Amino acid sequence: MLERVLTPDLGTDLAEVIELLVQVGQQVSVDTPLVTLESAKASMEVPSPLAGTIRTIHVKIGSKVGEGVLLFELETNTAVPESMLTQTTPSHSPLVYTPVDEPVPAPPTQALTPVFAPDIGSDSADVIELLVSVGQEINLDTPIVTLESAKASMEVPSPVAGRVEKMHVAVGAKVSQGTLLLSVLTASANVAKLVDISTTGELPSTPAPAPAPAPAPAPAPAPTPELQVNQKPAYCGPAVRRLARELGVDLTKIQGSAAKGRIIKEDIHQFVKQQLTTPQTIHPAPVMTQSAFPELPAIDFSKWGDIELQPLTKIQKLSAKNLHRAWLHIPHVTQFDEADITDLEAFRVSQKDSLKTQGINLTLLAFLVKACAHVLQDYPKFNASLSLDGESIILKKYIHIGVAVDTPNGLVVPVIRDANQKSISQIAKALAELSSKAREKKLSPQEMQGATFSISSLGGIGGTAFTPIVNWPEVAILGVSKSTLKPIWQDERFEPRLMLPLALSYDHRVIDGADGARFITRLSQILTDIRRVLL
Known part of the structure; x- marks a missing residue:
């Protein structure tokens, strides 16, 4: 029976x-994996939904496809000649799945399952710690690797249980969403073995189309119609x-010099070289004003005594960059203002012990989040936020409040979502959970x-x-600073x-x-009498 394999979402x-x-x-x-697709956002492999034999390939390298496009025709429930069982896939695939050597597989018991990097919230992250090793038995949600991105450090949990068969990354490697981290031998109804085609020495039976010849360097920097800005979207990969x-x-x-005008890295390097070698219009040197930022001189501190160079963590580097940009x-x-929290603190203390029996630590910060x-x-x-062009204000219909948490690796800001819809006890519980996760890099x-x-x-x-x-x-x-007792008239x-x-x-x-002034005055009134949030 012939089955059609279509492009997924x-x-x-x-x-x-x-x-x-x-x-x-x-x-x-x-x-x-049947085919690798690359969109403007990411590259992805399309897996086979069925077991069988490839009968027809309806696409080729360079084809553009959308959801529902016919990719392959697959024959299922058909005896396959033994010679086909030893065929390999094209050598340009680093890791592919092939069936076991027997023409008729025995009842399976285990399978090799790849574990990929999840969405890490940024383009890439560094592998800073391997938490498992080859041969180790792991359970579902066992931490397998620690990643550090520009925003935070995080542990990646295992989505499967089994034995670690192979590590595909090392400490210091850069990974992104979809990067293969490790292979785990798991119980499964479909047995497959992971084969590294690069060790077979075999070439693909269907060679990839040769790239189009690179365009000759432009003799002059005069703009041409095909180089106009915003003429068409750039055609290239992530x-x-x-x-x-x-x-x-x-x-x-x-x-682009590749097939169908696709831009490759060599095109960018060639463009940069051309720009650097093209004579530019000479403008008068800018006049130094008092508003310009003078360069800081390099200082050798070691001439006055012993020193120690301590590198900043990735979080500290990013925080410094973001704070400088914002400033x-x-x-x-x-x-500045002061809020009289005498009654609020008395109420908090009176409720603290009863909530502690429910596992909730009632802190002043929970009241601050609710009041804000x-x-x-x-x-x-x-x-709100200001649009990048400075022409409009973006009003948000949701209220998510970030709370700065001090950790050994630097300051992180977890978010209490829909704070206006949560009770004070719910906010206190969420604060405790997020603060604990922040300090544990989770x-x-x-x-x-x-x-x-x-x-x-x-x-x-x-x-x-202080001035945040x-x-x-x-x-x-x-x-918010430390509260103090003061004599008030x-x-x-x-x-x-x-x-x-x-x-x-x-x-x-x-x-x-x-x-x-109105905002901080209103906030002070709410904190003075928290019952106002009920009005």
């Missing part, structure tokens, strides 16, 4: 066929786009994304006041009251001083 309109992993007459098993971003190259200005691009204003969420509903500008990228407003609380450490930096693309952040006498220092920093392009 690609998550995009079109993808290009960049690799054929099987050939006509080859026997395949369930989940055997790796080429990444290289273009790193070099600052506009892909719409490049004519340069956002005109900050900080509004309540005030953000009244002042939606503080829950936060996922999704748990640190999407915040609309941030809180940085230093009350547990000390200090009287707005966490772009947000437009406001609340800084009430009813014609001084009374000891517990006062909490507040510092509200905001983007003055979006929020003016009057709204900043």
Whole structure:
């Protein structure tokens, strides 16, 4: 019986066929990779939905396909000549599945299952620790590797249980979503063995089409119609786009030299060389003004005594870059105030023990999150972002509050989602879970994304006041310092009251001083009498 294999949902309109992993007459098993597709977002392998023999291939390298396009015709439940069982797939596939040597497989008991890197929330991450070794028995959700991206460190859990047969990455390797991490021998109804074609020395039976000749270097920098900006979308893969971003190259200005005008890395290198060797219009040197940033001189500190060079962690490097960018691009204003939390603290202490029996640690931070969420509903500008062109404000209909957590590797900001819809006890429980994950490097990228407003609380450490930096693309952040007892004049006498220092920093392009004063005043009123959140 002939079965049709169609293109699955690609998550995009079109993808290009960049690799054929099987050939006509080859026997395949369930989940055997058949073809590699590359879209503007990622490369992916399409697995076989059935076991059988490839009878017809309806696409070729360079073809563009969308969801539902016919890729192969597969003959199932058909006896296959023994000679076909030894055929291999094209050598340009590093890892493929082939059936076991017997023409009629025996009842299977185990299978080799590949484990791939999940969505890591960024383009790439470094492997900083291998948590398992070859031959080790692992269970479902056993941590197998620790990855560190530009945003956070995270442990990748195993999606299957079994024995580790092969490690495909080492410490220091860079991986992205879909990278093969390891192979696990698991119990399965479909037995397959992982074969490294690069060791067989065999060539593919169907050679890939030769690339088109590279265009001759342009004799002059005069623009041509095919090099006009935004004439058509750039036709290339993710790796080429990444290289273009790193070099600052506009892909719409490049004519691809590969099949069908596809841009490859050599085209980018050639374009950069051409730009560097082309005479440019000479402009007068800019006049140095007081606003220019002078370079910092290099200093040899060792001439005054012993020193130690301690590298920054990846999180610290990224935080420094983001904070510097925010400080340069956002005109900050900080509004200060104090909130009388005498009654709030008395209520918190009275409820603390009863909630602790439920496993909930009721802290002042939970009340701060709830109070901010309540005030953000009244002042939606503080829950917004400024568009990149500076022409409009993006108002968000959800309230996700980021809470800065101090960890040994640097500051991370997990997010309390829909804080306005949670009770104070629910917020307290979520805070405890996220803080624990942050210190154990188990936060996922999704748990640190999407915040609309941030809180940085230093009350547990000390200090009287500070000016927090707005966490772009947000437009406001609340800084909280240590509460102190102060004599406050009430009813014609001084009374000891517990006062909490507040510092509200905001983007003055979006929020003016009057709204900043109204926001912090309203927040102070809520904290003074938390019952106001019920109104």
